[in-house]
Amino acid sequence: MAERPSIGDLRAAARRARAAESGSDVVRQLRPRTLGLIRTRGPIWLQLRRADRDGRLIWHGPGSYAMLRRPADRAVEGSGRLLRVLDRHWNLAIMVGEFLIFLVVACVLVAIRRTIGPTWTWLGLELVELLLLLAVVADQVVALLALAGRGLRALGRPRPRVDQVAAEQAPFEQWTMALCHHIGRPEQGHALLADVARRLTALGGADVALACPRDGITTRDMRARVAAWADDLDTGRPDPELSLRAPRQLPARSHRVTETGAFFFLWLGGVAAMAFAMATSVAGWERGACASPCAGRPVTFPAALEWVGHRLIWQYPDGLTAETFWSRSTGLIAGVFLPMTIAMAVVCLVFYLRYRRKLTGEYRRAIDEALRPRRLLLVVATPVERAAVLAQARRHGDAEAVLEFSEGHPVYRLGLIGGVDVLLAQVGMGITSPVSAAYSVPRLIDEWHPSHVIMVGICFGLHEERQRLGDVIVGRQLRVINVRAGETEDRDRGDVVTAGHQLVERFAVAEPPPGVRVWPGVLLSWDVLVDSSALREVLKARYPDAEGGEMEGAAVYASSVREGVSWIVVKGICDWAHNKTSNAQGLAATNAATLVLNLVAARAFAAPKARQNPSQTTQP
Structure with missing residues (x-):
């Protein structure tokens, strides 16, 4: 096993990955352009650096290494926050950098305006501003054209295969071998995959699966080797877009809030918190606007809470009337929560029914697998x-x-x-x-x-x-x-x-x-x-x-x-x-x-x- 790589080693490793026979596929996989001209993710060497800091880099040298990625690329406590922001939001970092360059140039022009004169200062500022606007507009135009192109291609695209759907969804749900590069003897490639299995068990446990996208592997030989090593996803194709290595142990079933429909109760909690906040504001507005006595107006928190509660269900409480513009506007806003709550209840019910069907399907598949x-x-x-x-x-x-x-x-x-x-x-x-x-x-x-x-x-x-x-x-x-x-x-x-x-x-x-x-x-x-x-x-x-x-x-x-x-x-x-x-x-x-x-x-x-x-x- 090689020692921990330096930044120079990581740059050399990134260059070798880009120069490999499938290097262009790897670049598209790791650094997609989803929002315009600028790539969404950071340079490959930066991703390798972040993976090394998190313990996700299996390093045998610049010519043999693999990079794991957590489900949805979740952050690790204690890892470098700046590296993560730069990696995941590279396009925004570039745009912020362009804006900072504009500010620096503008400050320099203003500082030397007495030397170059007000006319050249104004022309310089206008030119820099024009260049910045052109960069932003070009980026957005390319983003819109790319979105329209994807939509048109989707109209004539056939039904997606299992491996294609899995390649899109797996990185958000499973551990992923995002990058695998090996040029050398086959036995060294086997040793690299064995170390990948050991590192996955150390980081995620024995009950996690590993998704291996084909486009994250730089050579044909290594793609074939990984497809045979991680062969638990039966796609019926010799060259699937994604291979899956099943867990050593049966994973514990997780019940996520967004999956079960239980977020409806979070919604109700949010509505209750909003009602309390509205009641506090309404009581303050009414108390500040009325002169003593303030009978019939929600100037206390309990009275304001009663008034907001009735407005949530489109009713007016007996003996309570809000007079200020801000209170009446708050009452109208509160009334919007009723149809939204009904719609949320319907959506959560649909999610819950899907969740129950999914559990039933998993149970039946588990029984089938137990008998096969x-x-x-x-x-x-x-x-x-x-x-x-x-x-x-x-x-x-x-x-x-x-x-x-x-x-x-x-x-x-x-x-x-x-x-x-x-x-x-x-x-x-x-x-x-x-x-x-x-x-x-x-x-x-x-x-x-x-x-x-x-x-x-x-x-x-x-x-x-x-x-x-x-x-x-x-x-x-x-x-x-x-x-x-x-x-x-x-x-x-x-x-x-x-x-x-x-x-x-x-x-x-x-x-x-x-x-x-x-x-x-x-x-x-x-x-x-x-x-x-x-x-x-x-x-x-x-x-x-x-x-x-x-x-x-x-x-x-x-x-x-x-x-x-x-x-x-x-x-x-x-x-x-x-x-x-x-x-x-x-x-x-x-x-x-x-x-x-x-x-x-x-x-x-x-x-x-x-x-x-x-x-x-x-x-x-």
């Missing part, structure tokens, strides 16, 4: 198994795997394969060590909330007469070996469990690699490294229906069942439980990983598409 497999966790136990899965993921995925250490267990994010977010984690061998699957898998499930867990790797075979090295065993059932050894008999106390039915159904139709046979059946799981022909014969005699054995499946089964997650064990045969060597481990791991990843790529675990309501079908 969207995230798949692959678990391996050895470096050979991990390398095999990563190699197959590169064959099917659009980007390199990204290793994350943000919290808990290290995880490889393999990207979107077959419509599902695929994760890979390596655990320790066996089930008793502190890094074994028994301890790691529960944490992984709690952190990532996968719908399915698949143990992929190598095992030993029990039927050398019909099986071959490299064949794959799909454990439809898992028999956990836990033998009670007694004086007169040995008794099995381990579980015999069936894998998740959806996974069993999917692997029943999985296509194996050419020349590889798949053996679905019972797989033994024992926390013992079996390397004895005699012990193997005992296992074959005791469990005649078993196809092979391994060491970690029992922990995966126990952890997944407790969390209600579907699980299965798929492993390739690398030896025959005696005279062990590593010669066939790579072949066995590759065949098992190929079988699993081919099935994933065939969309066996993708969420089913929602059925379209015929009444909502749009005509071309």
